[in-house]
Amino acid sequence: MNLVSVRIITANMVNMVKFYEKITGIQATQYTPDFAELQTPTATIAIGSTKTLLLFGGEGIAEPAENRTAIIEFLVKDVVKEFERLRDFLSSSVVQEPTTMPWGNTSLLFRDPDGNLVNFFTPVTKESIEKFMSVMQ
The missing domain is CATH 3.10.180.10 (2,3-Dihydroxybiphenyl 1,2-Dioxygenase, domain 1)
Known part of the structure; x- marks a missing residue:
């Protein structure tokens, strides 16, 4: 088993994508307005809007800006x-x-x-x- 990606759910795609592009120096691939990825040599940072939660079972499965762990x-x-x-x-x-x-x-x-x-x-x-x-x- 290999960890290949971490996905961050956000209500503000534009700010989050720009932030991770700036800190990593990697340009994101923006597949849709609601989903982008930044590929590093060892793993991917995926960024999804809250709209993508509907594809995984509903808005309540993750809450943006609530990570404390x-x-x-x-x-x-x-x-x-x-x-x-x-x-x-x-x-x-x-x-x-x-x-x-x-x-x-x-x-x-x-x-x-x-x-x-x-x-x-x-x-x-x-x-x-x-x-x-x-x-x-």
Whole structure:
């Protein structure tokens, strides 16, 4: 089994797609006004409007801007450089500036337009670098 995608449901497709394009540097493929994807080398960020919930059984199955448990994480080459690049853009949404965590990653934590937590991280200890070696190429 392989995790290939995380889908974010939003009431504001335009803002959410622009936000993820800006932070990742990846242009989204907008299949319809209600569905877009940003393809990274290892997984896809899918963004769906609340209208897409009807295809999955009804509007009540997910609520945009209500996530309080998941963190969307991106492995980046240099989290400090990414922070410098995005500092002005993220100024009002930074939760934690780059900080080295006990498990060996330096992390930048911020929120997307719907309040979802996003983590950019760079492995910095030998163990953490070894753990992510295959996807750091």
